[in-house]
Structure formats: C-alpha cells, structure tokens
Amino acid sequence: MRLLIAEDDPALSESIASQLKSAGFACDCALDGTDGLYQGEEVDYDLAIIDLGLPGLDGISLIRALRQRQRNYPVLILTARDAWQDKVEGLEAGADDYLTKPFHPQELMARVHALLRRSHGLAQSKVRFGPLELDTDAKTVAVNGQMVELTGYEYNTLAYLALNAGKAISKTELTEHLYAQDFDRDSNVIEVFIGRLRKKLDPDGALNLISTQRGLGYRFNLSRSGG
Incomplete structure (x- = not known):
C-alpha cells in the first residue's frame, strides 16, 4: 500500500x-x-x-x-x-x-x-477468504491453516487484490498503490508476482485464486468470509 x-x-x-x-x-x-x-x-x-x-x-x-x-x-x-x-x-x-x-x-x-x-471495513487484522487467511498486521498468509512464505512484494500484491476482491485491478493501479515512484512501470514484474502467487498458493488451480481479465488486469476471485 x-x-x-x-x-x-x-x-x-x-x-x-x-x-x-x-x-x-x-x-x-x-x-x-x-x-x-x-x-x-x-x-x-x-x-x-x-x-x-x-x-x-x-x-x-x-x-x-x-x-x-x-x-x-x-x-x-x-x-x-x-x-x-x-x-x-x-x-x-x-x-x-x-x-x-x-x-x-x-x-x-x-x-x-x-x-x-x-x-477496508475490517474489525480485526485476520481476514479469511475461504481456505486462505491474511493477517494484515503481521503481513502473513496461510492456506488451509498452513503458512505460506511470501516476499514483501508478493504479499503486498496479494493483499491489495484480496482486499479489493471481485474487482478488476489494472497493472497501473497495482503499481501506483504498491511501489515507489521510481518503480519500473514498463517491466513485467507484476506478471511475475502474479505467477509466483498462483504457484505458491494455488499450484493446481483448484481455487481459481487470481484470474487475468483481458485488457483490464487481475481479479481476486474468493469472497471474504470473516474479519
């Protein structure tokens, strides 16, 4: 953020x-x-x-x-x-x-x-999206109760998408909210982070965690179920 x-x-x-x-x-x-x-x-x-x-x-x-x-x-x-x-x-x-x-x-x-x-309308730091749980204070994520190690950039990307669940978020919006002004806006790092998140959190694609919206950006598909 x-x-x-x-x-x-x-x-x-x-x-x-x-x-x-x-x-x-x-x-x-x-x-x-x-x-x-x-x-x-x-x-x-x-x-x-x-x-x-x-x-x-x-x-x-x-x-x-x-x-x-x-x-x-x-x-x-x-x-x-x-x-x-x-x-x-x-x-x-x-x-x-x-x-x-x-x-x-x-x-x-x-x-x-x-x-x-x-x-974001949260009463506490821990927010659940089905099997996935974010702790917005500790900046950690767990899937089915198992902690998943993410880099700072990976976590920030996930958190921004999750806290805007259901909305299409463009690469420009992600970049502006997550990274410093000198961030390389022409690079493909956003795609890299999204790919890593899919691999780490949903390797078999069963959750359909993050989808690519052609021409619009990315969307986090799980609904918030607590917090």
Whole structure:
C-alpha cells in the first residue's frame, strides 16, 4: 500500500518513511503543505500522515483541501500541539485520527494498521477468504491453516487484490498503490508476482485464486468470509 507523509522536519519524515518502508509500505514524502496537496491530488493514496504545522499550507488547510477534492483516504494527524481544540479542529476538517508528538514508533504503526483496516471495513487484522487467511498486521498468509512464505512484494500484491476482491485491478493501479515512484512501470514484474502467487498458493488451480481479465488486469476471485 502507498502512503503520503506530509511532515516538514526532514529527519522525522525520513524516520517515519524508513519505519513504514521496513513494514512493506511504499511512501512519498512532502516537506510542505503545497507539495502535500499536489501529491495528495495526483495519487490515490491508501493513507496520508499529515503534520499540522506545515509551511506553505498548514495541515488543517491541507486536509480540508483534500476532502474538498474528494480524496477520501484515511488521514492521520501528527501534532506537537497539546490543546484539545487543535485536535478537534483537525478531526472536523476531515482527519480520522491524531497522534501527539513525541510518539513511539510502535504506536504510529498500530494507528496506521487500524486506519487501514477500518478503511477496508475490517474489525480485526485476520481476514479469511475461504481456505486462505491474511493477517494484515503481521503481513502473513496461510492456506488451509498452513503458512505460506511470501516476499514483501508478493504479499503486498496479494493483499491489495484480496482486499479489493471481485474487482478488476489494472497493472497501473497495482503499481501506483504498491511501489515507489521510481518503480519500473514498463517491466513485467507484476506478471511475475502474479505467477509466483498462483504457484505458491494455488499450484493446481483448484481455487481459481487470481484470474487475468483481458485488457483490464487481475481479479481476486474468493469472497471474504470473516474479519
């Protein structure tokens, strides 16, 4: 999944991005509100982390502008302000949660996971699709109770398709949500990942797990049965 980090402290921005990337997320960073708005409009992110004290365009104005432009992905506020009024103003502008600086990295990760689960209508991290079970926090997958080892890219590809089960997802959409801006969009890596997933999770094709929709992309065919 792809996240936007709008934070004007370069060291903190880099630290947050590093933490999220190590957890398998793709991240774009903006050091001011103007750039944050540009990126937030151009890309359909899965989540945005926005500091209230941004230069150029403050965080509250950035959130309001994104919502006015129908960018409805979850927003997590970062703030060094202690006043409850600032937090309320951020939430009323359209944010979904807030985190006060300084914060523990594990709390940031927990809130990111919770917001992403909520955005997909999930009450818990484990989601079942027939014999297949995803743990969206641990980023693991099991088939018929047996853990299957996937690379980070393989897991992210599977999770995005599964959480959009029944929809045709184009290679462009997969690329934009899963990978960094410098990802080779002309390569055949998406096909490679899909092939690996089929081989590892459904080697005999009995589940018809992921089908290719000619001219449209790929579709995950199992229905969600829990979580």
